[in-house]
Amino acid sequence: MRDGTRRDLLKKAAAVGLGSFLSTGDALARVDRFSEQTDRNSAASEFFPGFKQHTKKTSGATINFVTGGSGPPLLLLHGYPETHIMWRKVAPQLARKFTVVAADLRGYGDSGKPAGGGDHAAYSKRTMAQDQVEVMNSLGFQRFSVVGHDRGGRVAHRMAIDHPDSVQKLVVLDIVPTYKMFHSVTKELATSNFHWFFLIQPEPLPETMIGNSAEFWLKSRFTALPPDAINKDAFAEYLRSFRTPAMIHATCEDYRAGASIDLTHDDADLQRKISCPVLALWAEKGAMHRQFNVLEAWRERASNVSGKPLPSSHFIAEEIPEMLLSELGAFLG
Numbered sequence: 001m002r003d004g005t006r007r008d009l010l011k012k013a014a015a016v017g018l019g020s021f022l023s024t025g026d027a028l029a030r031v032d033r034f035s036e037q038t039d040r041n042s043a044a045s046e047f048f049p050g051f052k053q054h055t056k057k058t059s060g061a062t063i064n065f066v067t068g069g070s071g072p073p074l075l076l077l078h079g080y081p082e083t084h085i086m087w088r089k090v091a092p093q094l095a096r097k098f099t100v101v102a103a104d105l106r107g108y109g110d111s112g113k114p115a116g117g118g119d120h121a122a123y124s125k126r127t128m129a130q131d132q133v134e135v136m137n138s139l140g141f142q143r144f145s146v147v148g149h150d151r152g153g154r155v156a157h158r159m160a161i162d163h164p165d166s167v168q169k170l171v172v173l174d175i176v177p178t179y180k181m182f183h184s185v186t187k188e189l190a191t192s193n194f195h196w197f198f199l200i201q202p203e204p205l206p207e208t209m210i211g212n213s214a215e216f217w218l219k220s221r222f223t224a225l226p227p228d229a230i231n232k233d234a235f236a237e238y239l240r241s242f243r244t245p246a247m248i249h250a251t252c253e254d255y256r257a258g259a260s261i262d263l264t265h266d267d268a269d270l271q272r273k274i275s276c277p278v279l280a281l282w283a284e285k286g287a288m289h290r291q292f293n294v295l296e297a298w299r300e301r302a303s304n305v306s307g308k309p310l311p312s313s314h315f316i317a318e319e320i321p322e323m324l325l326s327e328l329g330a331f332l333g
Helices: 003-022 025-030 125-138 151-162 178-182 187-192 194-199 205-212 214-220 232-242 245-258 261-268 294-299 321-332
Strands: 052-057 062-069 073-077 099-103 144-149 167-173 278-283 305-310
Touching: 052 125, 062 125, 073 125, 073 151, 099 125, 125 151, 125 245, 125 261, 144 151, 151 167, 151 261, 167 321, 178 261, 187 194, 194 245, 205 214, 205 245, 214 232, 232 245, 245 261, 278 294, 278 321, 294 305, 305 321
Parallel strands: 073 099, 073 144, 144 167, 167 278, 278 305
Antiparallel strands: 052 062, 062 099
């Protein structure tokens, strides 16, 4: 993609997206179901009974993760604005059949938050995927399956391209490839995904605005969920991690990388297809399927794709964990 074309596309989308951000009246009425919480540290055992917590210093960051169970290795990667805690409803059941590794991406949760650099390369999906491969290798797993939601799905997508010998099976939850997203910007997409274009604005604009209202921003991300999907303890843990200036900045860097260096990498790899089996699951109540043919979007990027919609909003593992477990069990074996 030519730089001029990319700049024009992002400017137009940002104009629509930022306009949506300013219209927060409805969100104000829906975020109050979470009570005020105080900062606290959370032990892995609280959300993942029987799991062990670890850190691994990779070639570029320190990665926080939990492990549990036995059997074939399975890596779980969360999305924005969450952490590995998003897997708390499915990981214990998966651990009956798999060795489960649920990790915080670099920049998120209790993982390290290195400087992004002028080109945001420290948060490229290539670099973030390398972290997770090193984590799995350190545990003795050279080949494993991966389930990624949201940003974690984008990391997993890049991992399957860069490390085809490592990824046995890939599951992506409620996304289409980044390259497809940025080449299909419409008013509807820029409105439903306005944060894509807000978070990529130059530092310190989004960092300052989110930092001034971190709890409100975090609550606003979850307003489509049923009231019982994220309980107060889980929300408190998300807030503990998210409200720090370091995580707010790092997550902006993740999105800035997505709109710059990640597109450069994707552009160079357009002819490379994912070779492993891919399962794409998407939210029937979400925006993605209204704007894309999700299966066809993944079939452009992979050779062996199956998938279906699930009756959920974007945060599938939070809202319908039992249904997700059924689909994962059928696909992963």
